[in-house]
Amino acid sequence: MPGARPGALAWLLLTPLLAWLALFVVLPALLLLGCSLGERDEFGQVLWGFSLENYARLLDPVYLGIFLRSLGFAALTTALCLLIGYPVAYHLARAAPRVRELLLLLVMVPFWTSFLVRTYAWMAILREEGLLNALVAWLQPAWAPLGLLYTPAAVVTGLVYSYLPFLILPVYASVEKLDGALIEAAHDLGAGPWRVFPAVILPLTLPGIAAGVTLVFVPAVAMFAVTDLLGGARVPLLGNVIQNQFLQARDWPFGAALGVALLALFLVSQLGLRALRPRGALRG
Amino acid sequence: MKFKTPILPGRLAALLLALLPLAARAAGELNLFGWSEYVPQPVLDGFTRETGIKVNFETYSSNEEMLAKLVAGGGRYDLVQPSDYTAEAMIRRKLLQPLDRARLTGLGNLAPAFNGRAHDPEGRYTVPYMSGSVGIVVNTEKVKVPVRGYRDVFQAAFRDRIVVVNDSRELVSWALYALGLPVNTIDAASLARARPLLAEWIKLVKVFDSDSPKTALLNGDVDLGVVWSGEAAILWRENRKFQYVLPAEGAHQFVDVLAIPAGARNVTEAHRFIDYILRPEVSRQISAAFPYTNPNLAARRLLTPDELANPASYPKGGKLESFRDIGRAAADIDRLVTDLKSAK
Incomplete structure (x- = not known):
């Protein structure tokens, strides 16, 4: 019952979830925070302490730039996913049930193979002597070869490809629940399709959009595998820099400080997103 | 009980x-x-x-x-x-x-x-x-000028045509060799001298890959590489156009x-x-x-x-040198390379 205070039984049932959160979310976050205040010794081991030096290093223009670039890549990825994914999800949800099941299956099919294998497949498509360049050379030899692999465009392509289903599915769920009567009513009241969409459909599917945007944006900021493989490890984004601190540079405290900053950023953006959502659309 | x-x-x-x-x-x-x-x-x-x-x-x-x-x-x-x-x-x-x-x-x-x-x-x-050693691979079908050392590889003309191993100590040592500085006694002063050169070089690199740097060369995505000799040897075996060169300034064995x-x-x-x-x-x-x-x-x-006879596996001549443990300086190298790569 919405609004009712949970009783003792509810708390009991919630205990596993709360324990899980405490053990695997809160505790690691505290460890991260503690580590970020330490230092590394020459062999990469963490010396616990209290120093804000790692945070001071974050303010270096180099790392501020990486933050901005990562947010930019993630925002572009999210925007493209939304642009491509929303119409797909909409038509998916409005299709005849049998067709809908088949189409939904097709959205899920990529998950049957390893994500890394699919990224390598993109490398085979984009590389200089790859499939796409072979097609370009066949169509217009003067244009080939296009330098596609190891570019920012390749990274965004890979990111959009990887995260598109994460946007389609929540939007699909919310379009499916959309009450057709409301749209009919809008039409009856004289609104054309260009009015109905922004005035009725969009607000009602906003929860799905918000969920999809979060599911794409958050992992896209921290992704490192796609940027390493398709970007040639030379377009450093936040995920790569953090991963490098743990495995290459062996500077765990600095990596932890980057992680904490990322966490803080998500917290702020989630609060911002909540504030943006219209009341009443919250439960979606 | x-x-x-x-x-x-x-x-x-x-x-x-x-x-x-x-x-x-x-x-x-x-x-x-x-x-x-x-x-x-x-x-x-x-x-x-x-x-x-x-x-x-x-x-x-x-x-x-x-x-x-x-x-x-x-x-x-x-x-x-x-x-x-x-x-x-x-x-x-x-x-x-x-x-x-x-x-x-x-x-x-x-x-x-x-x-x-x-x-x-x-x-x-x-x-x-x-x-093995770490040396230069040249695709001689694409690169017609002679390549003898690090400075010949890292030129503006080869921007985005270079693959290198993703290894901080290696990267820094190439700059030190090119500057005629020792690679086994590293201090703040030598790193400060290597820094601007390395910053230039890192901007020219298309791919950093330690696992399989041969792939980018084989696929034609780049024409030059500074890679492990075993990778170079495989390339030479595939196609003799891939020549292995031990950098004249000195190379890591x-x-x-x-x-x-x-x-x-x-x-x-x-x-x-x-x-x-x-x-x-x-x-x-x-x-x-x-x-x-x-x-x-x-x-x-x-x-x-x-x-x-594979020149990458069994090179003749060349100025080869072993790396030694450099202690605390290893951390400084890690930090320098992180900063420079991040600044790209």
């Missing part, structure tokens, strides 16, 4: 946990942590077929990654494959345990030049696995070794694996798959003239 009470669940769990390693030992297991693209699968299969010992093989793509995982204790490794200078640091830090040389019957197969090296003068902790970490559980299995690798016919298999410089003389006799 309450005999009615069954065994305490906590103690039962503790007992089972204590028995777990015994079970693993009975079956025979070896947790090998090695470089990617370095240990051929048939060698592992052959070892298991002969000894019944199951090999759990995990890979890394830099000495730093191996150290990070070993020191963090995420996995229990029985055998690691560090480069000589990293092994030197590990010995100093007591991260390796002494070998029982009596159990290694094939030690006599090694070339004398690979015994008693600076990282482990008495050979107490390490056995050479493979050796590495010896990658097999060593047993201090916390290893399956020490007997680790010794058996090292001894297996020392066999000429096994070592020969490694050379066939990954044509680095084979330190095993008996194995080298089994190579074909073609394999021995």
Whole structure:
């Protein structure tokens, strides 16, 4: 019952979830925070302490730039996913049930193979002597070869490809629940399709959009595998820099400080997103 | 005493946990942590077929990654494959345990030049696995100008046509060589001099890849590389247009070794694996798959003239130098390269 205070039984049932959160979310976050205040010794081991030096290093223009670039890549990825994914999800949800099941299956099919294998497949498509360049050379030899692999465009392509289903599915769920009567009513009241969409459909599917945007944006900021493989490890984004601190540079405290900053950023953006959502659309 | 009470669940769990390693030992297991693209699968299969010992093989793509995982204790490794200078640091830090040389019957197969090296003068902790250098690969169909050293590679004309290994110590050492500075005594002053040069160079690189830098060259995505000699040797074998050049300013020669970490559980299995690798016919298999410089003389006799003629595997001449443990400066190098790569 919405609004009712949970009783003792509810708390009991919630205990596993709360324990899980405490053990695997809160505790690691505290460890991260503690580590970020330490230092590394020459062999990469963490010396616990209290120093804000790692945070001071974050303010270096180099790392501020990486933050901005990562947010930019993630925002572009999210925007493209939304642009491509929303119409797909909409038509998916409005299709005849049998067709809908088949189409939904097709959205899920990529998950049957390893994500890394699919990224390598993109490398085979984009590389200089790859499939796409072979097609370009066949169509217009003067244009080939296009330098596609190891570019920012390749990274965004890979990111959009990887995260598109994460946007389609929540939007699909919310379009499916959309009450057709409301749209009919809008039409009856004289609104054309260009009015109905922004005035009725969009607000009602906003929860799905918000969920999809979060599911794409958050992992896209921290992704490192796609940027390493398709970007040639030379377009450093936040995920790569953090991963490098743990495995290459062996500077765990600095990596932890980057992680904490990322966490803080998500917290702020989630609060911002909540504030943006219209009341009443919250439960979606 | 309450005999009615069954065994305490906590103690039962503790007992089972204590028995777990015994079970693993009975079956025979070896947790090998090695470089990617370095240990051929048939060698592992052959070892298991002969000894019944199951090999759990995990890979890394830099000495730093191996150290990070070993020191963090995420996995229990029985055998690691560090480069000589990293092994030197590990010995100093007591991260390796002494070998029982009596159990290694094939030690006599090694070339004398690979015994008693600076990282482990008495050979107490390490056995050479493979050796090699880091040099320049040129696709001579695309690059028509002569390339002799680092400065010839890192030119504006070759922007986005270069692949290099993703290894901080290597990158910094190239700049130091080009500046005529020592690569084994590194201080703030020498790093400050290397910094602007390296910043320029890093901007020209298209791909950083330590796992398989040959791929970008083979696919035609780049025309030049500064890569492991074994990768260069494979390229030359594929197509003679890929020429290997030892940089005139000086080049790094590495010896990658097999060593047993201090916390290893399956020490007997680790010794058996090292001894297996020392066999000429096994070592020969490694050379066939990954044509680095084979330190095993008996194995080298089994190579074909073609394999021995590969200029990347067995270079003639060249100014080669080993890396040494540089202690605290390693951290400064890591930080410098992180800053420069991030600034791209």
